[in-house]
Amino acid sequence: MYQLLKQIAKVGIKTEAPPDADERLRVLSGELDAVVLKHFGRALAIRHVDAGSCNGCELEIHATNSPYYNLERLGIKFVASPRHADLLLVTGPVSRNMEEALRRTYEATPDPKLVVSIGDCACDGGVFGESYASCGRVANVIPVDVAVPGCPPTPTAIMQGILTAVSPRRK
Amino acid sequence: MLETELFVAADRLPGAVPAYSARLEPAALRPACEQARADGARLVALWGSDETPRGRGFALHVALAVPVGLVWLTVPLPVEHPRYPCIADLFPSAARMQRAAYDLLGVHADESADHRKWLRHGAWPGGTFPLRKDFDAAKKFPLTEDRYPFVKVEGEGVHEIPVGPVHAGTIEPGHFRFSIVGEKILRLEERLGYKHKGIEKRFESMTLAEGARLAGRVSGDSTVAFAWAYAMAVEGASGTETPPRAAALRGCLLELERIANHLGDLGYLGNDVSLSFGFFQFWRLKEDLLRANDATFGHRYLMDLIVPGGVARDLAADNAARLIAILDRIESEVRQLRSIYDEHAGVQDRFMTTGAITADLAARMGLTGFAARASGIRQDLRVDHPVAPYESMEIRIAVQEAGDVAARVAARFDELFESTRVLRRLLARLPEGPIQSDVALPSAGRTGVGWVEGWRGEVLVALDAAADGRIHRLHPHDPSWQNWPLLERAVLGNIVPDFPLINKSFNLSYSGQDL
Structure with missing residues (x-):
């Protein structure tokens, strides 16, 4: 236990400042009004759905919870069920074998809800494109509010996408 | 021969x-x-x-x-x-x-005992086969109901827990069907294929140059291993020799990928036994490494760096020194963390005897990678069939005997240290010279093989070339194909709450096997 506490004390706090929202990432013109966002704001529950990614984006989503990024300190946490979620964080291209599961997860998420698509494949199908087995981008299956490109996008970019989704649209 | x-x-x-x-x-x-x-x-x-x-x-x-x-x-x-x-x-x-x-x-x-479908769910009808040449890759069939006959376990007090495809954590999609009595697992049946996105068909519409990017995305966590295996297959089919400097840099990239994955999983293995300290410490170190990757090679996960003929980007001398410095620091911190894990009674209580695979079962079922070595199987392509730069590296195989979570954790620690040793050696003595050779187009029907010991296990790419630098057939093979069935065996007799721990100790790829 002494070694463990010593390690914690030695390392100290590594968390860095979070990024600002970026309007360029917004796809839909913010259906949530400012009043809702004021309450919704930064107490946000996220359900992650991997709809067919190569798992590269998942590595960076994990990293958003690492000490450097520490997403949870902003009141944003990952939850185990879509029924507890305000926002779906979707990676992929959406494989056709996940199409139904993604749609059902979206339907199970209570309104009002937000969707942030993560990664090049989720934004435009990426290297996998559309085919007999792939629906391509997430917006081909469910409505997307904010799309974050990158292969994979950095943890900072992912946080920026989430924060953009929950910030009121700047005119 | x-x-x-x-x-x-x-x-x-x-x-x-x-x-x-x-x-x-x-x-x-x-x-x-x-x-x-x-x-x-x-x-x-x-x-x-x-x-x-x-x-x-x-x-x-x-x-x-x-x-x-x-x-x-x-x-x-x-x-x-x-x-x-x-x-x-x-x-x-x-x-x-x-x-x-x-x-x-x-x-x-x-005469097969199991004729159930595997990768086909409801996206294309039975009797239609996507990899046939007359199948139009762009054709979309209406989704049909996906019926799958799981094996039923019956008896007093037996009930089922269906899990997935959308899981509770940040995990890839798949379905697990547990049959349990009380908390004890009597049977686990996996149903995978949810991520099937037509990778093999896609290769057949690509040139060999374009295919490198797709190969690097068969399983994102093994992007270096797949890109190398792909390059090796193309080089074999086209008769290309890679320059020594490129081979050495490839070795560096593969070992960096191994370290990053082990760091991440060692953190989660602590987290899964309620030692969140482990998650934060290891993920801090992993982030340090990813940033060093980005600063020196230009990509956190080292994607698209290995290309047919060599590597796409050179490493400056001062960056080699920078990597050595960060690896030294990571290694010394991980040694400290290992002693904390080893001496933590609660952690060891959860790790030991959990999810055990005997050497005999591992050999019979064909377990591969560090999981096989944790079950006492002395097998590592870097030792058994070393290609440049591994011939002179004298890799020490990280073998454990118990085959349980504790053994897989120990094997990961040992491999992490061995990788830092190899990296120090490679980085200190990088051969001078070019980093790419010209790749001639292989003639139609030429075949090539790439076979690489990735962090999870052996990755194979088998290539059959078409005319004009295109692909007739390419099969990328992730070791998860071999190891998934062993997870079904590893959990038997364990309790349901230990499943996430056992699962993470293997950390298998869904994307890599769903293709």
């Missing part, structure tokens, strides 16, 4: 890997596999191909690892009723590969 050492007459395939190719009639497949099995061979991959544009029928391909290297068996099958004898009784990991080969190509394994 020494034919006496092989169970069939085979030709040496050109390329870095000691690989041999042989053609067999369907009737000769089982006797050959029986002989290979008796000689201690293991199954590396099984896939099919459509040869009708070449005026032939279909073909089944079986890749076996034997003491002298890799043997690629090709079995021609007729256009009408393409069938071959099942080999899943000899090599149990063949079962799912045979089912996938049927779903994608319609080649049928006779």
Whole structure:
């Protein structure tokens, strides 16, 4: 236990400042009004759905919870069920074998809800494109509010996408 | 080549890997596999191909690892009723590969005990086969109901827990069907294929140059291993030699990938036994490494750096020194963290005896990678069939005996330290010279093999080239194909709350096996 506490004390706090929202990432013109966002704001529950990614984006989503990024300190946490979620964080291209599961997860998420698509494949199908087995981008299956490109996008970019989704649209 | 050492007459395939190719009639497949099995061979991959544009029928391909290297068996099958004898009784990991080969190509394994679909869910109808050359890749069929007959466990007090495909954590999608009594797992049945996105069909629409990017995204956490295996296959088919500096840099990239993945999983393994301290410490170190990757190679996960012919980006001398410095620091911190894990009674109580795979079962089922080594199997491509730069590295194989979570954790620690040692050696003495060779276009029908010891296990890429630098057939094979069935066995008799821990100790790829 002494070694463990010593390690914690030695390392100290590594968390860095979070990024600002970026309007360029917004796809839909913010259906949530400012009043809702004021309450919704930064107490946000996220359900992650991997709809067919190569798992590269998942590595960076994990990293958003690492000490450097520490997403949870902003009141944003990952939850185990879509029924507890305000926002779906979707990676992929959406494989056709996940199409139904993604749609059902979206339907199970209570309104009002937000969707942030993560990664090049989720934004435009990426290297996998559309085919007999792939629906391509997430917006081909469910409505997307904010799309974050990158292969994979950095943890900072992912946080920026989430924060953009929950910030009121700047005119 | 020494034919006496092989169970069939085979030709040496050109390329870095000691690989041999042989053609067999369907009737000769089982006797050959029986002989290979008796000689201690293991199954590396099984896939099919459509040869009708070449005026032939279909073909089944079986890749076996034997003491002298890799043997690629090709079995021609007729256009009408393409069938071959099942080999899943000899090599149990063949079962799912045979089912996938049927779903994608319609080649049928006779006498197989399991004819259920595997990669096909509801996205294309039965009797339609995406990897046939006359199948239009862009065609979308209406989704149909996906019925799948799970094996039912019956008896007093038995009930089922269905989990997935959308899981509770940040995990890839798949379905797990637990049959339990109380908290004890009586049976686990996996259903995968949710991420099938047509990767193999996609390769066939690409040039060899374009395919490198896709190969690096078969399984994102193994992007270096797949990109290297792909490059090796293309280089074999085209007769390209890689410059020594490129080979050394490839070794650096592969070991950096191994360290990053072990750091991440060691953190989660602490987290899964309620030691969140472990998660934060290891993920801090992993982030340090990813940032160093980005600063020195230009990508946090080292994607698209290995290309056919060499590597896409050179490493400046001061960056090599920078990497060595960060690796030194990570290694010394991980040694400290290992002693904290080792001395933590609560952690060890959860790790030890949990999710055990015996050496005998591992060998019989064909377990691969660090998980196999944790079950006492002395096997590592970097030692058994080293390509440059591994010939002179004298890799120490990280073997453990117990086969439980604790053994897989110990193997990961040992491999992490070994990788830092290899990296220090490589980085300190990088050969001078170019980082790329010109790649000639292979002529149609030329084949090549890439076989790489990735962080999870052995990654295979088998290439059959078409004319004009295009791809006739390419099979990328993730070691998860072999290891997923062992997870079903590892959990038996354990309690449901230990499943996430056991699962993470293997950390298998869904994308890599769903293709």
